[in-house]
Amino acid sequence: MRLHLSFFHVPKAYLFVVCLTAVTAVELGYSQTPSEPALYGGNARSAPVGQQTGSSTAGVFTPVLDSEHRPITAGGFVKTGPVIFQDVSEKAGLTTWHHKMGTPQKAYILETIGSGVALLDYDHDGWLDIYFVNGSTFDAEKGTADPPHAALFHNNHDGTFTNVAEKAGVTNDRWGFGVAVGDFDNDGWPDLYVGNYGKNRLYHNNHDGTFTDVAETAGVTVGNWSTGPSFGDYDGDGLLDIFVPGYVHWDMNNMPASGSKAVGYANCSFRGAQVMCGPRGLPGEPDHLFHNNGDGTFTDVSVKAGVNDKRRNYGFSSTFVDIDGDGKVDLIVTDDSSPNYLYINKGDGTFDDSSFYSGFALNQDARETASMGLAVGDYQNNGRLDLYTTTFSDDYKTLYRNDGDANFVDITPQMGIAEPTYPFLSWGTEFFDYDNDGWKDLMFVSGHVYPQVDKHDWGTSFAERPLLFHNQNHGKKFEVMPAVEGTGLADVIPARGAAFGDLFNDGKIDVVINCIDHTPVLLRNVNDDHNHWVGVLLIGGSKGPRDAIGSTVYLTAGGMRQRGDVMSGGSFESSNDFRLHFGLGEVTSVDKIEIRWPDGVKESYKLPGVDRYFAIEEGKGLLPSVYDAIAAEKSSAKSEMMRTGK
Secondary structure (H helix, E strand, O other), X not given: OOEEEEEEOOOOOOOEEEEEEHHHHHHHOOOOOEOOOXXXXXXXXXXXXXXXXXXXXXXXXXXXXXXXXOEHHHOOOEOOOOOOEEEOHHHHOHHHOOOOOOOOOOOOHHHOOOOOEEEEOOOOOOOOEEEEOOOOOHHHHHOOOOOOOOEEEEEOOOOOEEEOHHHHOOOOOOEEEEEEEEOOOOOOOOEEEEEEEEEOEEEEEOOOOOEEEOHHHHOOOEEEEEOOOEEEOOOOOOOOEEEEOEOEOOXXXXXXXXXXXXHOOOOOEEOOEEOOOOOXXXXXXXXXXXXXXXXXOEEEOHHHHOOOOOOOOEEEEEEEEOOOOOOOOEEEEEEEOOOOEEEEEOOOOOEEEOOOOOOOOOOOOOOOOOOOOEEEEOOOOOOOOEXXXXXXXXXXXXXXXEOOOOOEEEOOHXXXXXXXXXXOOEEEEEEEOOOOOOOOEEEEEEEOOOHHHXXXXXXXXXXXXXXXXXXXXXXXXXXXXXXXXXXXXXXXXXXXXXXXXXXXXOOOOEEEEEEOOOOOEEEEEOOOOOOEEEEEEEEOOOOOOOOOOOOEEEEEEOOEEEEEXXXXXXXXXXXXXXXXXXXXXXXXOOOEEEEEOOOOOEEEEOOOOXXXXXXXXXXXXXXXXXXXXXXXXXXXXXXHHHHHOO
């Protein structure tokens, strides 16, 4: 069998030589060899001195092809292996909707970023519904064409979904990017915040299947270009505030074409091919933090709180979560081709910018990356939240281990997940336990921004397949799961936003993907395991957010203690299932569940069973809920199947 010899790009002090067989190389995604270093951040080597354009990358690398000479991002498939996901998009009815953003040529960066997706139970029936943000077109912006509509797919409980966006009043009809879920008025119903180019939307849930945009009266429209928002109660007053990252300051009357005055006459190129310009070389847009006044209005406190992004980094995704364990939610922001932000909550309405001294601003080479997506989770089961960011092609995606006190170390190469990721340009991402063995795995979805890549032998492609990493040896390594032909991991799609959650209430985490200029993708988790699980829906009390955003849960079972956090936002411009999911392996009971609510109250409960969801309200404990009927129905169906053998 032919051997492939390649070099693994790591910090300068290290150089690993990796010998891969042809089979292993196909399964793992090949390694890459550094060649000519790229000037001006990797894709703008023709830019004049002093003018940086393009995206930050690690350099220029040799083409990465599979055994059939396909780019590894659109190939590397195997004939047999574990079937983990199945693409059920068409069967579910999602392919009736289509995302649209600009033109196929992607001459401007506004057309390339794509949009997010949110999972929420907007009608309280116990089943997750799906909200897809749509983009727009230049003709729609001019008023000469109808704008594309966002979609709200209602879960029909039978594996299918129905688009009710128009009836619900959430079509947006603006150039849409990010979305976050949060109950901003504590009425018990999830609301939506949508980040756009132009004015943003705040959709208030009317409790009858419809929403009303209240962004104008609430004072949160922002304007210009917003990306991945998030809800969180940063000041502990029990009301959800809103954080909105800004990306590029965009002027429709002075669009940055290559060679134009808007980019200092730079020739914007990637590996010698002319491409759209940015983000480097373009003016950044500030970030915004809106304080919830409790009367339906918000006040912009970005400057006062110290999170207004004075450097004008290119913000993408964000979330509020307690990183340092002091009971106050901190703020994390991924930035494209500029340092990431980690703001530690000081407890007085302000944040400490700990981005650099925490280790999160840059990777282990002390280099900024084009960070798109954000995953937050405790993959080691040690009670500390780790971070993962997705990046541009010609760069590895970055795993930051939390060593305590909000100190992070980039340990990606040591975990075996740097090398396979170089060719991919990646977006939505999440830590989740796909096989319910009690250890969080890791996944991201990908798609390039330059259509030109399909015309060149660069080892990458415009549409790309997802990558799933299985947690091995109790958090000591991750293994790349093979892309088996005909399964979801072999889907070659132009992915952007991704949301993770249990859409079928079967205890398995599924993946919903918003693809640019494409129909959506629903990857149903069909992994053939028989492990047990438990899920928890938290309901906050009178002194905290009703949807319990900011809560932390520790679940102890079988001698193992797992952590889960209720978060809004994250992934890439998206929002995941608020219910916390815990795999239990072969364990059939839960010893205890400890909850630290956002208002500081701590409670402990014993769950009466497994393989189902429970609703727990602060101060009241386990509640009767729709999940009781769902669990009873599934139990009855299982008994009938065992009785009849069908």
